[in-house]
Amino acid sequence: MSRNLELVSEVIDSALESPVPDLESFCADIATRLLDKHEYATVSEVKAEADYFLDVTYPSGKKGSEPYTLVAEARADAQGVLTKLIGVKVVGMTACPCAMEVIRKLNHQDDDKAAPTHNQRNIGTLMIEVPKGSHAVDADDLITIVEAAFSSPTFSLLKRKEEAETVLHAHRHPKFVEDVVRDMLQSVLKHYPSLPDDTMVIAKSESEESIHKHNAFAERVTSIGELRS
Amino acid sequence: MSRNLELVSEVIDSALESPVPDLESFCADIATRLLDKHEYATVSEVKAEADYFLDVTYPSGKKGSEPYTLVAEARADAQGVLTKLIGVKVVGMTACPCAMEVIRKLNHQDDDKAAPTHNQRNIGTLMIEVPKGSHAVDADDLITIVEAAFSSPTFSLLKRKEEAETVLHAHRHPKFVEDVVRDMLQSVLKHYPSLPDDTMVIAKSESEESIHKHNAFAERVTSIGELRS
Amino acid sequence: MSRNLELVSEVIDSALESPVPDLESFCADIATRLLDKHEYATVSEVKAEADYFLDVTYPSGKKGSEPYTLVAEARADAQGVLTKLIGVKVVGMTACPCAMEVIRKLNHQDDDKAAPTHNQRNIGTLMIEVPKGSHAVDADDLITIVEAAFSSPTFSLLKRKEEAETVLHAHRHPKFVEDVVRDMLQSVLKHYPSLPDDTMVIAKSESEESIHKHNAFAERVTSIGELRS
Amino acid sequence: MSRNLELVSEVIDSALESPVPDLESFCADIATRLLDKHEYATVSEVKAEADYFLDVTYPSGKKGSEPYTLVAEARADAQGVLTKLIGVKVVGMTACPCAMEVIRKLNHQDDDKAAPTHNQRNIGTLMIEVPKGSHAVDADDLITIVEAAFSSPTFSLLKRKEEAETVLHAHRHPKFVEDVVRDMLQSVLKHYPSLPDDTMVIAKSESEESIHKHNAFAERVTSIGELRS
Numbered sequence: 016m017s018r019n020l021e022l023v024s025e026v027i028d029s030a031l032e033s034p035v036p037d038l039e040s041f042c043a044d045i046a047t048r049l050l051d052k053h054e055y056a057t058v059s060e061v062k063a064e065a066d067y068f069l070d071v072t073y074p075s076g077k078k079g080s081e082p083y084t085l086v087a088e089a090r091a092d093a094q095g096v097l098t099k100l101i102g103v104k105v106v107g108m109t110a111c112p113c114a115m116e117v118i119r120k121l122n123h124q125d126d127d128k129a130a131p132t133h134n135q136r137n138i139g140t141l142m143i144e145v146p147k148g149s150h151a152v153d154a155d156d157l158i159t160i161v162e163a164a165f166s167s168p169t170f171s172l173l174k175r176k177e178e179a180e181t182v183l184h185a186h187r188h189p190k191f192v193e194d195v196v197r198d199m200l201q202s203v204l205k206h207y208p209s210l211p212d213d214t215m216v217i218a219k220s221e222s223e224e225s226i227h228k229h230n231a232f233a234e235r236v237t238s239i240g241e242l243r244s
Numbered sequence: 245m246s247r248n249l250e251l252v253s254e255v256i257d258s259a260l261e262s263p264v265p266d267l268e269s270f271c272a273d274i275a276t277r278l279l280d281k282h283e284y285a286t287v288s289e290v291k292a293e294a295d296y297f298l299d300v301t302y303p304s305g306k307k308g309s310e311p312y313t314l315v316a317e318a319r320a321d322a323q324g325v326l327t328k329l330i331g332v333k334v335v336g337m338t339a340c341p342c343a344m345e346v347i348r349k350l351n352h353q354d355d356d357k358a359a360p361t362h363n364q365r366n367i368g369t370l371m372i373e374v375p376k377g378s379h380a381v382d383a384d385d386l387i388t389i390v391e392a393a394f395s396s397p398t399f400s401l402l403k404r405k406e407e408a409e410t411v412l413h414a415h416r417h418p419k420f421v422e423d424v425v426r427d428m429l430q431s432v433l434k435h436y437p438s439l440p441d442d443t444m445v446i447a448k449s450e451s452e453e454s455i456h457k458h459n460a461f462a463e464r465v466t467s468i469g470e471l472r473s
Numbered sequence: 474m475s476r477n478l479e480l481v482s483e484v485i486d487s488a489l490e491s492p493v494p495d496l497e498s499f500c501a502d503i504a505t506r507l508l509d510k511h512e513y514a515t516v517s518e519v520k521a522e523a524d525y526f527l528d529v530t531y532p533s534g535k536k537g538s539e540p541y542t543l544v545a546e547a548r549a550d551a552q553g554v555l556t557k558l559i560g561v562k563v564v565g566m567t568a569c570p571c572a573m574e575v576i577r578k579l580n581h582q583d584d585d586k587a588a589p590t591h592n593q594r595n596i597g598t599l600m601i602e603v604p605k606g607s608h609a610v611d612a613d614d615l616i617t618i619v620e621a622a623f624s625s626p627t628f629s630l631l632k633r634k635e636e637a638e639t640v641l642h643a644h645r646h647p648k649f650v651e652d653v654v655r656d657m658l659q660s661v662l663k664h665y666p667s668l669p670d671d672t673m674v675i676a677k678s679e680s681e682e683s684i685h686k687h688n689a690f691a692e693r694v695t696s697i698g699e700l701r702s
Numbered sequence: 703m704s705r706n707l708e709l710v711s712e713v714i715d716s717a718l719e720s721p722v723p724d725l726e727s728f729c730a731d732i733a734t735r736l737l738d739k740h741e742y743a744t745v746s747e748v749k750a751e752a753d754y755f756l757d758v759t760y761p762s763g764k765k766g767s768e769p770y771t772l773v774a775e776a777r778a779d780a781q782g783v784l785t786k787l788i789g790v791k792v793v794g795m796t797a798c799p800c801a802m803e804v805i806r807k808l809n810h811q812d813d814d815k816a817a818p819t820h821n822q823r824n825i826g827t828l829m830i831e832v833p834k835g836s837h838a839v840d841a842d843d844l845i846t847i848v849e850a851a852f853s854s855p856t857f858s859l860l861k862r863k864e865e866a867e868t869v870l871h872a873h874r875h876p877k878f879v880e881d882v883v884r885d886m887l888q889s890v891l892k893h894y895p896s897l898p899d900d901t902m903v904i905a906k907s908e909s910e911e912s913i914h915k916h917n918a919f920a921e922r923v924t925s926i927g928e929l930r931s
Contacts, residue, residue, distance in 0.1 A: 182360060634804060
């Protein structure tokens with residue numbers, strides 16, 4: 016046990032002298048050293064999560080910061096193959112397309128104005144494999160991609176009018192959990208045109224349904240190549 | 245340690261022969277016996293939670309069951325005073341009155357039809373003190389009271405039209421967390437006209453805000469007498 | 474969403490008329506029906522956990538019950554293959570062999586009496602695949618296997634002398650997390666000699682280290698065939 | 703809602719220009735401003751927790767850092783009374799005196815060497831009220847007090863011999879949860895001789911019993927005056 020933690024401690028020590036470029040490299044460094052120290056082992060895996068805050072300018076012009084979670088994974092095997100994944104967990108909002116459509120009919124509403132529907136907190140997760148040595152994928156970009164895939168991003172601080180506009184924005188982009196997953200994956204493809212075909216991508220969306228006592232969940236584990244075809 | 249658990253075990257054993265009438269009496273029984281066995285103690289407190297399912301008939305006529313949580317507390321002191329509380333935790337839904345009002349204005353909507361707003365899961369908790377020996381307060385009634393205080397109760401199983409109607413019902417009864425608390429307390433007063441003035445009542449409402457990454461919360465600890473005045 | 478829950482509700486309804494034989498068959502039933510109802514789907518997975526209590530007779534002769542968790546999984550695919558896993562999560566105790574050995578040396582103790590060491594709560598998980606229609610694997614047997622793989626099982630209710638004997642038993646069987654995993658797997662092989670080679674087995678042990686602020690964890694996913702060879 | 707968060711945001715903004723001296727002052731600042739902005743309110747309460755790391759030198763001479771949790775509370779009322787509490791949550795280890803004594807008897811051991819017993823992770827919490835403007839109570843000192851009240855503090859990184867010595871140290875200071883609470887309170891009295899009589903002190907100890915599936919817990923809410931008498 017202590018041997019593994021000693022490694023983590025050593026890596027942190029070196030990081031204090033020359034900081035690691037990112038969380039996934041930190042994981043990869045530990046995974047590689049763990050494998051070196053355990054001769055009998057064939058594979059080592061390291062996972063890490065970190066609180067992360069981004070400075071934002073709210074629609075009102077006020078400045079603040081929004082909370083996110085960084086996630087990273089690394090896997091090293093005895094054949095010398097090293098896999099790294101970098102990702103983010105983001106909280107946003109979805110509005111249900113199905114209930115909105117039925118409510119339009121019930122209300123005989125045939126204009127294109129937003130109709131009421133149930134909406135709720137959604138936790139979107141997006142992880143991308145990064146080639147060894149590459150820093151092509153940036154966590155801030157992933158946050159932008161996930162927030163755009165929600166019906167709307169959410170904010171800690173909103174004036175009354177901004178709150179209303181956020182709600183209307185969500186109602187103009189109603190989405191199921193499977194839509195959030197699909198839209199994240201489409202954005203990844205556009206945003207990273209040069210990622211190789213065998214790059215793994217994981218997208219998840221969990222909806223804390225306001226209309227139900229249980230959550231809805233969608234997930235797709237795929238590759239850039241599969242997304243391209 | 246073992247002595248305390250032996251008591252719980254004894255109480256469960258007797259309960260298997262002649263079942264306890266309710267969870268708060270179970271707590272009260274253990275609290276009293278704990279005080280008896282620990283001569284040096286001046287007060288003992290016992291808290292319990294239990295999963296609870298109620299059979300319901302959904303609007304579609306289908307039958308099913310919805311999940312709730314029963315909560316009970318008992319406190320016995322060396323002067324022989326025994327206090328029991330019975331309560332429930334219920335999951336429902338609130339729709340925000342404020343965003344709805346601003347959206348009406350933004351949309352120049354002056355009819356009384358429901359306008360879009362943010363809505364979300366709400367956890368309502370209601371606990372009432374019960375006099376020794378009294379079984380005046382029934383958990384099923386408390387569930388009814390809490391569900392009526394939400395913008396709408398929620399259901400595990402809904403056909404599309406029922407889902408839309410549930411959403412519309414919530415939009416016709418928009419509520420802040422403090423409204424849920426106030427409405428629970430008003431119902432308690434109407435539902436239990438004969439409870440004595442010194443009966444303690446606790447009401448809480450926690451909203452998992454769809455528009456924010458944090459929750460909103462309201463709580464009032466009061467007495468039937470204070471509510472009457 | 475509702476369609477999936479309707480299925481769960483239907484399965485529960487039929488189960489009330491003719492009870493399901495076990496939790497994994499319950500999962501398998503839902504997995505199969507989910508796949509039938511979703512024509513576009515290629516695979517469906519259902520996981521369930523349930524609180525479980527076993528009546529026990531404590532060393533003192535007192536009767537009581539100990540808490541466990543049942544876990545079950547089922548996976549149905551479009552080719553008609555159905556996989557079921559049944560398992561248990563059990564809380565027990567491990568005593569560290571390494572610290573005990575060093576303490577023996579420090580104390581110049583060369584008899585075979587138990588020496589002090591750190592010991593702690595351990596959560597053991599054991600899951601076994603069961604062939605379709607087979608009820609060869611029983612949860613109560615799995616609990617017995619996991620409890621025997623700990624340094625000692627633990628109990629809710631112990632007289633002072635029994636507590637001491639439990640502690641001594643643990644010190645006579647000191648184990649690392651990897652020992653708990655290995656011993657569970659060896660017992661599975663002995664206990665189920667007729668299980669086919671391709672039967673999947675999952676064993677995990679998590680130790681809430683008393684000497685550290687973090688946990689230690691070991692896991693092996695293997696097959697009966699691999700264990701036999 | 704937004705109004706409250708705006709306040710938090712403002713306080714954080716000012717803190718970035720001139721940092722707050724400590725977490726409890728941060729809470730007190732927000733509590734006071736909340737009360738100012740809500741004319742109808744009679745009392746406001748703010749609670750905060752923060753991850754905290756202390757640089758330590760391990761017995762081996764290696765340097766590292768150990769994780770703790772800071773806790774702070776502030777309460778402002780309409781009469782202008784402001785109460786602040788600062789505290790820490792610390793993870794350590796307790797060894798059971800009772801099982802050790804019985805094992806000594808069972809083993810006919812009458813020397814004063816450590817005998818085996820069950821030991822486990824313990825979470826100690828200590829909170830002290832601080833007078834307005836005072837910074838007499840320092841979180842690092844509270845951590846020292848709590849760690850000394852355990853059977854032993856624990857460490858993330860231990861060489862084999864240090865691990866054995868930590869275990870032996872714990873066995874030479876066996877303690878129940880109520881001992882941990884009492885010893886924390888006695889240390890507070892010695893360490894802070896000038897705190898006024900009406901200073902509130904809260905001490906808790908929770909033991910994740912290795913011998914049981916449930917935890918043991920002790921708590922005392924008292925005042926410096928009561929401790930002195």
